[in-house]
Amino acid sequence: MTAVNGLDLEVFTGECFGLLGPNGAGKTTTVEILEGLTPSDEGTVELLGQRWSKGGDDRALRERIGVQLQETQLAEKVTVVETLRLFRSFYQRGHSVDDVIHTVALEEKRNARVGKLSGGQKQRLAVACALVSDPELLFLDEPTTGLDPQARLSLWDIVEKFRASGGTILLTTHYMEEAARLCDRVAIMDHGKMIALGTPAELIESLGADQIIEFSVTQELAEEPLKRLPAVNHLHKRADVYALTVSEIGVALPALLAEIKRQQSELVTLTTHQATLEDVFVSLTGRMLRDG
Amino acid sequence: MAEANETLVQEKGWRGNDKPRTLHPLVELTTMRMREFLREREAVFWVFIFPVLMTFALGIAFRNTAPDKILVAVEGAASDTRVSDTANVLSHSSEITAKVMSPGEAAQALRSGKVSIVVKPDNDAFAYRFDPTRPESRTARLLVDDVLQRGRGRSDVANVGEEKVTEPGARYVDFLVPGLIGMNLMGSGLWGLGFTVVIARSRKLLKRFAATPMRRSHYLLSFMLSRLVFLVLEVAAVIVFAWLVFGFTVRGSWLSVVLITILGGFTFSGIGLLVAARPTTIEGVSGLMNFIMLPMWLLSGTFFSSERFPQLLQPFIQALPLTALNNVLRALMNEGASLWSNWLPIAILLAWCLISFVVALKIFRWQ
Numbered sequence: 001m002t003a004v005n006g007l008d009l010e011v012f013t014g015e016c017f018g019l020l021g022p023n024g025a026g027k028t029t030t031v032e033i034l035e036g037l038t039p040s041d042e043g044t045v046e047l048l049g050q051r052w053s054k055g056g057d058d059r060a061l062r063e064r065i066g067v068q069l070q071e072t073q074l075a076e077k078v079t080v081v082e083t084l085r086l087f088r089s090f091y092q093r094g095h096s097v098d099d100v101i102h103t104v105a106l107e108e109k110r111n112a113r114v115g116k117l118s119g120g121q122k123q124r125l126a127v128a129c130a131l132v133s134d135p136e137l138l139f140l141d142e143p144t145t146g147l148d149p150q151a152r153l154s155l156w157d158i159v160e161k162f163r164a165s166g167g168t169i170l171l172t173t174h175y176m177e178e179a180a181r182l183c184d185r186v187a188i189m190d191h192g193k194m195i196a197l198g199t200p201a202e203l204i205e206s207l208g209a210d211q212i213i214e215f216s217v218t219q220e221l222a223e224e225p226l227k228r229l230p231a232v233n234h235l236h237k238r239a240d241v242y243a244l245t246v247s248e249i250g251v252a253l254p255a256l257l258a259e260i261k262r263q264q265s266e267l268v269t270l271t272t273h274q275a276t277l278e279d280v281f282v283s284l285t286g287r288m289l290r291d292g
Numbered sequence: 293m294a295e296a297n298e299t300l301v302q303e304k305g306w307r308g309n310d311k312p313r314t315l316h317p318l319v320e321l322t323t324m325r326m327r328e329f330l331r332e333r334e335a336v337f338w339v340f341i342f343p344v345l346m347t348f349a350l351g352i353a354f355r356n357t358a359p360d361k362i363l364v365a366v367e368g369a370a371s372d373t374r375v376s377d378t379a380n381v382l383s384h385s386s387e388i389t390a391k392v393m394s395p396g397e398a399a400q401a402l403r404s405g406k407v408s409i410v411v412k413p414d415n416d417a418f419a420y421r422f423d424p425t426r427p428e429s430r431t432a433r434l435l436v437d438d439v440l441q442r443g444r445g446r447s448d449v450a451n452v453g454e455e456k457v458t459e460p461g462a463r464y465v466d467f468l469v470p471g472l473i474g475m476n477l478m479g480s481g482l483w484g485l486g487f488t489v490v491i492a493r494s495r496k497l498l499k500r501f502a503a504t505p506m507r508r509s510h511y512l513l514s515f516m517l518s519r520l521v522f523l524v525l526e527v528a529a530v531i532v533f534a535w536l537v538f539g540f541t542v543r544g545s546w547l548s549v550v551l552i553t554i555l556g557g558f559t560f561s562g563i564g565l566l567v568a569a570r571p572t573t574i575e576g577v578s579g580l581m582n583f584i585m586l587p588m589w590l591l592s593g594t595f596f597s598s599e600r601f602p603q604l605l606q607p608f609i610q611a612l613p614l615t616a617l618n619n620v621l622r623a624l625m626n627e628g629a630s631l632w633s634n635w636l637p638i639a640i641l642l643a644w645c646l647i648s649f650v651v652a653l654k655i656f657r658w659q
Binding site for chain 1: 314315316317319320321324327328331332492495496497499500502503504505506507659
């Protein structure tokens with residue numbers, strides 16, 4: 001089975017690079033190939049000027065990267081500080097355990113057992129285990145999946161601090177707001193292929209629009225006239241909801257209302273929002289990110 | 293940052309809260325292993341308490357007291373004088389308790405093992421009914437026959453002198469303790485290692501470790517080292533208990549006993565590692581472990597001598613690691629034999645130990 005096919009990308013030193021895509025898009029496989037955990041059938045991976053040797057001793061390279069895997073469950077019966085001390089002992093150089101506990105704000109849970117931590121705290125500990133070696137390159141695989149908004153914010157803080165201290169990050173996510181907030185550049189993946197690459201701003205700009213109008217009506221509308229409305233770039237219909245990608249909302253909105261009236265239908269709901277990475281994904285694939 | 297860190301460390305050090313630096317990875321991994329084990333109360337019970345309870349229960353059940361009287365059923369009606377006379381004659385023997393039963397009762401009692409033999413007086417003759425495959429029935433037949441024949445006037449033709457010998461080292465509990473130690477070493481080696489490794493694999497913890505510069509040999513070695521520590525304790529627990537309660541003694545050299553327990557512990561750790569080398573689920577590894585342990589529980593002479601099995605099976609039974617371990621432990625503890633005189637079972641253990649380790653390392657799956 002091929003999870004990832006013909007992916008070609010470059011992450012620059014000091015940037016935060018995001019792999020954005022729905023579940024099953026091949027993000028984890030990609031990251032694990034980069035981390036040297038999964039061998040690839042073809043192609044090469046070069047990290048920090050080195051390549052993974054086939055079955056060889058890559059300890060020197062492992063010294064320089066930090067890894068947080070999706071769904072790793074650390075041993076439950078040991079405490080936060082014991083876990084970090086163990087991970088720290090694997091590396092020649094790195095932060096002190098206390099520094100890292102401070103960085104991820106787990107001072108109060110220092111002597112708590114891992115099994116007693118909340119989801120967000122566990123995830124922060126997982127990131128702390130990746131940070132304890134003071135890595136040059138940090139891999140985060142869906143670091144905030146399943147976390148509540150508060151826990152997600154505190155994790156974003158940690159990532160931003162690491163980035164500000166000059167570290168390079170490669171993270172995967174299926175939250176477009178996470179990619180938009182943290183990443184300098186984003187690659188959008190779907191079905192094991194990269195379908196778009198650029199800064200979040202560039203990708204949104206590529207829609208040729210800055211606003212999205214979503215609405216539903218009592219009676220189905222003919223689509224052709226909608227597409228021909230002024231300032232409308234794109235029409236996308238999903239279930240009962242029409243989504244119009246528009247460049248100038250002040251022009252498009254009155255024209256849309258008039259058109260609905262002309263087709264003798266009535267408005268039920270209407271929302272407008274700034275175009276996001278989600279809209280980029282929808283326009284590229286016709287599906288929402290969270291549909292998977 | 294380094295400076296700030298120093299002050300932090302000093303403060304902590306002053307309060308005695310934390311060691312500032314981490315230790316060698318092998319030491320950290322081993323301590324982690326031991327912490328995980330000690331914090332798992334159930335594991336502690338099965339490894340330390342259970343064998344002691346088992347020694348106690350079996351030691352009590354099979355303690356050496358005067359043999360119980362043999363129970364004999366005399367078939368017929370109590371009013372029949374031949375029946376009551378027979379019962380009387382039998383009951384005069386100090387080794388027999390005879391009871392009059394109806395044919396139905398007698399058959400039932402024999403079937404369920406309540407009596408060892410049924411005697412039916414028939415005019416001048418007696419009919420014995422018993423199961424010749426049951427050792428106690430065969431003994432009962434000899435005793436009953438002896439008493440009844442003497443009752444009819446048979447006399448002995450030769451004079452016999454008797455000397456009764458019951459000494460420590462030949463009791464059942466002396467036989468049992470080395471076997472329990474062997475079985476315990478097998479259980480804790482296989483469960484302890486097999487489960488921990490497979491759980492770590494299923495929770496992707498092995499993969500996480502593989503993503504660090506940790507030496508993989510350190511990870512596997514940490515199991516050996518923590519086993520070594522616990523092994524001393526679990527073996528000591530059983531020996532000390534058996535010594536206090538049953539007066540169990542080790543006749544051979546303690547050093548040999550320690551060496552063989554370590555070899556046994558390592559052998560079963562190696563087999564545990566081999567069993568855990570590939571499965572990704574607890575169910576998978578449990579099945580595999582039962583498959584491996586069950587034959588040894590039955591065949592390897594923990595509770596009774598493996599010599600009892602047919603000759604045909606012996607080469608296979610003797611080649612099992614638990615048989616080899618039990619045999620050496622018994623020779624050392626009960627007979628005071630030397631290591632050298634047990635070279636064959638020791639060689640068998642060494643072979644199991646080395647082969648299982650090498651194969652386990654070759655096929656071990658980190659994710």
